[in-house]
Amino acid sequence: MVATLKRQYGSGIREASTYLGQNYMVADPSLIPEFLQVLRDQEQFDYCVDVTAVHYPQREKQFDVIWILYSYARNERIRVKTMIADGEIVPSSVAIWPAANWLEREVYDMFGIRFEGHPDLKRILLPEGWKGHPLRKDYGIIQQDNEWVQINLGIESGQ
Amino acid sequence: MTDRSSPLELEQADKTFLDSNELIINMGPQHPATHGVLRVILKLDGEKVLGTECVIGYLHRGVEKIAENRTYTMFNPYVDRMDYVAAVSNGLGYCEAVEKLLNVEAPPRANYIRVILTELNRLASHMLWLGTHALDIGAITPLFYTFRDREEILKIFEKYCGARLTTHAFRIGGCQYETYDGFEEDVKKFLKFVTPKIDEYEELLTTNRIWVERTRGVGFISAADCKGLGVTGPVLRASGVKWDLRKAQPYAAYSDFDFEIPTGENGDTFDRYMVRMQEMRQSLRIIEQAVGKIPDGPIMAKVPKVMKPPVGEIYHSIEAPKGELGYFIVSDGSTQPYRVRVRPPSFVNLQALDQMVRGQLVADVIAVIGTLDIVLGEVDR
Numbered sequence: 456m457v458a459t460l461k462r463q464y465g466s467g468i469r470e471a472s473t474y475l476g477q478n479y480m481v482a483d484p485s486l487i488p489e490f491l492q493v494l495r496d497q498e499q500f501d502y503c504v505d506v507t508a509v510h511y512p513q514r515e516k517q518f519d520v521i522w523i524l525y526s527y528a529r530n531e532r533i534r535v536k537t538m539i540a541d542g543e544i545v546p547s548s549v550a551i552w553p554a555a556n557w558l559e560r561e562v563y564d565m566f567g568i569r570f571e572g573h574p575d576l577k578r579i580l581l582p583e584g585w586k587g588h589p590l591r592k593d594y595g596i597i598q599q600d601n602e603w604v605q606i607n608l609g610i611e612s613g614q
Numbered sequence: 615m616t617d618r619s620s621p622l623e624l625e626q627a628d629k630t631f632l633d634s635n636e637l638i639i640n641m642g643p644q645h646p647a648t649h650g651v652l653r654v655i656l657k658l659d660g661e662k663v664l665g666t667e668c669v670i671g672y673l674h675r676g677v678e679k680i681a682e683n684r685t686y687t688m689f690n691p692y693v694d695r696m697d698y699v700a701a702v703s704n705g706l707g708y709c710e711a712v713e714k715l716l717n718v719e720a721p722p723r724a725n726y727i728r729v730i731l732t733e734l735n736r737l738a739s740h741m742l743w744l745g746t747h748a749l750d751i752g753a754i755t756p757l758f759y760t761f762r763d764r765e766e767i768l769k770i771f772e773k774y775c776g777a778r779l780t781t782h783a784f785r786i787g788g789c790q791y792e793t794y795d796g797f798e799e800d801v802k803k804f805l806k807f808v809t810p811k812i813d814e815y816e817e818l819l820t821t822n823r824i825w826v827e828r829t830r831g832v833g834f835i836s837a838a839d840c841k842g843l844g845v846t847g848p849v850l851r852a853s854g855v856k857w858d859l860r861k862a863q864p865y866a867a868y869s870d871f872d873f874e875i876p877t878g879e880n881g882d883t884f885d886r887y888m889v890r891m892q893e894m895r896q897s898l899r900i901i902e903q904a905v906g907k908i909p910d911g912p913i914m915a916k917v918p919k920v921m922k923p924p925v926g927e928i929y930h931s932i933e934a935p936k937g938e939l940g941y942f943i944v945s946d947g948s949t950q951p952y953r954v955r956v957r958p959p960s961f962v963n964l965q966a967l968d969q970m971v972r973g974q975l976v977a978d979v980i981a982v983i984g985t986l987d988i989v990l991g992e993v994d995r
Contacts, residue, residue, distance in 0.1 A: 504940060505940060
């Protein structure tokens with residue numbers, strides 16, 4: 456599978472390897488979402504297990520966006536990873552897997568990564584109007600949006 | 615007597631009263647049938663549901679952020695607080711994920727203890743689901759029965775590790791505690807006690823006309839939609855997909871046991887009920903096989919006191935009572951995880967609510983929320 460995909464996309468797939476028995480690929484952000492579409496249609500990865508991100512503030516391309524996919528037919532998992540800079544927009548994969556809807560919303564909520572083409576991209580776990588994206592590394596563990604807490608809860612601090 | 619025979623007048627009366635209004639109704643977050651703090655905004659036409667929107671996050675505690683500021687060991691008890699009715703499963707998933715990252719394997723004895731406790735927990739979770747689900751639909755009795763019997767499972771947990779709900783039963787590398795004296799007898803006694811009870815629940819519901827009418831054909835979801843929406847667990851199986859991670863990608867000691875994956879055909883609330891009932895029986899089968907042959911040996915693998923997994927990423931998932939529970943852990947080689955992502959089954963399954971209730975009645979929304987078996991602690995994390 457990797458060989459065919461590599462032939463198809465050339466250097467767009469920067470890395471394809473296995474760690475602890477789990478396969479992953481690092482794809483160029485310009486390949487998303489066609490690459491994901493191909494994985495679903497040609498390689499039968501019909502179940503999008505998870506969409507998530509990791510923040511590396513010291514890197515130039517600060518974020519890893521990760522799709523964890525599973526194929527019922529092959530009983531196989533694969534992780535697709537792409538690296539983006541802060542503020543860069545990722546194409547949404549909701550059209551490919553409806554499951555990505557809430558998952559992408561959560562990534563947006565927690566990291567502030569915007570997904571282009573998402574039907575309703577807004578916060579999901581935190582309230583509307585909250586400032587900051589908690590899972591970024593520069594967001595402190597006891598940090599909160601004081602202003603929001605004071606206005607909406609009528610208390611000085613949530614801590 | 616008023617003249618009711620004029621169809622024209624009636625039609626007009628209908629128009630002024632029904633046509634103009636789409637009704638937006640708020641349900642929750644404080645509502646006994648939403649199983650926690652779930653808020654659903656319903657768009658209605660009379661009693662018919664035109665669409666829904668879930669508002670979640672009321673129970674958000676930032677578990678993933680906490681993980682980045684704790685060591686691997688310190689984070690272990692936190693996972694129990696997500697799906698608090700199936701805490702043992704959460705612990706199993708997390709411990710196994712970190713073990714994979716550390717490249718250690720729990721000894722066979724520990725794996726057997728893990729399987730027994732996890733399956734007991736699956737039973738407890740399903741019992742709680744059945745009781746509350748039936749209560750929502752209007753049958754009060756099953757709640758008392760299931761809670762009474764679930765108590766016996768919690769007693770075993772309490773005797774094993776001192777806690778009833780948030781058990782923190784497992785440690786990275788195996789189990790902390792050896793089984794107590796009489797553990798096997800207790801479990802065997804419980805199996806004997808509970809087997810006829812499950813038939814008893816079924817007797818109350820399966821052929822009950824009200825139950826059947828309230829569940830059959832309600833909240834239908836097809837197998838293709840389940841796959842697209844990422845729905846897993848009993849909901850997926852009730853739609854006819856024979857997929858269970860315990861069989862598909864066995865973990866712990868599950869490959870040693872003989873059990874079946876119950877499936878449904880229609881993908882409605884009734885089938886999901888039947889699937890879970892059969893799963894309870896399969897769990898009993900697994901426990902019965904496991905408790906008879908717990909191997910001797912150590913219960914803890916050699917794990918360093920200060921855990922520093924090598925740099926890398928791992929995704930590990932298990933079949934929790936609600937579906938696929940996954941942990942995606944990134945290690946940067948230090949004592950604290952760089953990132954822990956929890957893939958919660960309830961969160962993803964809840965996404966299907968909208969599709970399942972569209973075109974149905976308001977009362978069915980309650981039935982569908984119940985049948986999805988969500989735990990808001992896990993949805994919101």
